[in-house]
Amino acid sequence: MKIEMTHTLHRVGDRESLKKDYVVYGLSAQDSELTGRAHEKRDTKEVHTRFMEICMKHDPVNAGCIYPSSDPYSLTLAKGNVFDEMKPRMLPFTETLTVYDDKEKVLAVLEDLKAADLGMSIVVSGIFDEVDECCREAGLARHTVNIALGIWGREDLIPERKVLDVVTMCGHGLVSRHLVKDFVDKVRKGLLTADEAGTKLGAQCVCGAFNTKRAADLIREMASGGGGPVK
Amino acid sequence: MKIDNGCVRCRQCIPYCPVAAIIYDDGKYLVYVDQDECVECSVCRNSKVCPVDAIYQPELLWPRTLKAKWSSVVYVHPETNIQGRGTDEMKTNDVTGRFKPGEIGFALELGRPSTGARLGEAEKVTVILAELGVQFEPMNPLTGFIDTETGRFLESWDGHPLDNEFRNTKVMTYIIEFKAAEERMLEVIEAIRRVSQEIDTVMSVDLIVKCDENGGIPVAPILDQEGVSYYINGKTNVGLGRPLYDFGS
Secondary structure: OOEEEOOOOOOOOOHHOOOOOOEEEEOOOOOOOOOOOHHHHHHHHHHHHHHHHHHHOOOOOOEEEEOOOOOEOOOOOOOOOOOOHHHHHHHOOOOOEEEEEEEEEEEEEHHHHHHHHHOEEEEEEEEEEHOOOOOOOOEEEEEEEEEEEEEEOOHHHOOOOOHHHOOOOOOOOOOOOOOOHHOOOOOOOOOOHHHHHHHHHOOOOOOOOHHHHHHHHHHHHHHHHOOOOOO | OEOOOOOOOOOOHHHHOOOOOOOEEEEOOOEOOOOHHHOOOOHHHHHHOOOOOEOOOOOOOOHHHHHHHHOOOEEEEOOOEEEOOOOHHHHHHHHHHHOOOOOOEEEEHHHEOOOOOHHHHHHHHHHHHHHHOOOEOOOOOOOOHHHHOOOHHHHHHOOOEOHHHOOEEOOOOHHHHHHHHEHHHHHHHHHHHHHHHHOOOOEEEEEEEEEEOOOOOOHHHHHHOOOOOOEEEEOOOOOOOOOOOOOOO
16 A cells, blocks of 8 residues: 655755755655566565665755554654654555655765665655756656646636745645645744744655755745735 | 544644544644544554554445545555555566557546545546547556446446435545547546636646667657646666567568
């Protein structure tokens, strides 16, 4: 069992902000009718553990492991968990991902993952040309891409841009726009720091894909009046 | 979700709800969950923000069970044995070969971002897509509810009628996944653009494209030439999966 959807796509932002937002995701195919059941023979528990060990070496902003049918079902850095807690709970189909604020870290991760040859699929969410550059420098060629065409339909229903930048970092929709606005207000009043707000928002995200550092930057900007009024 | 009588009306839970379903009634001095708007995502309860633990999960009956199905991240869909709202899609394409050269994968996620969607909105879209003859993703949980020939909802599913109550059920998001031949990509995009004006929510729209052997994106020039805008960021499968699917030459 896996948590699957396009949950690290559709992250909204301008280039400067998105330059500090990359998600590296490791997963093993479970579509046995497509893979000829090849992966049932693989020790995916060990593979996911090794993946996280490599990723954690490169100073992620956030990271998460999801443990299907377990309680708790996920541990993330934003929730205050550490990798030593995540590691012993690893399951064959644990979902594993890490978030980075710097392209150079992504490059280092890809180089290590290529050398480790874990056999799991690796997906990087981030600015296409920069990820492509990382791939080339690591000696890889992009295999498949997922391109976001945007938000269509009742655009009047979506929040204003900077709030949208924050909430779209939780692709599962668990970070509330109203909480973002509440925290911006609290930061303005000195009741909360922007960094605390970023972490508290990240704690709502189940999988660990939420970039707490970028969220703090965006909240700081909104609290200081940047990006227009927060309604 | 519901709030029990132990609630102390502190209202701290209200901003945590992604769909603004927690209401404070000033006149009745009451905090309650609007059961129609609530999508059963559990964020309010999981946040542990309630100082007296007054938020609780009542037993869910059909079609309310579908709210948890498409809102909670941990629900396991029997159709896919997967938690979440979609499939592996392109994330394991290096191993599965789900999307081949010349094929374009599409995902339309209704209710995303930050809006929510009623299930009935799906049919507006799937009917148009069925007319175009797209190939709906059989492993997607929503596909099990539709007649893939017509795009209309089935009469019933697992003994439950897919009636107006079903159609009016609001969930966080759901994904319509399908693929089409590359030469029909623009036609499909145009159809999605038209139907997006008819839905009473938003949808996040994306494409999945197998890269060429040099990592190039074959359809990028077509999108650019036709003025189809897309984000500068997205997801890249870097091709490290094993065993690699044999895409041939």
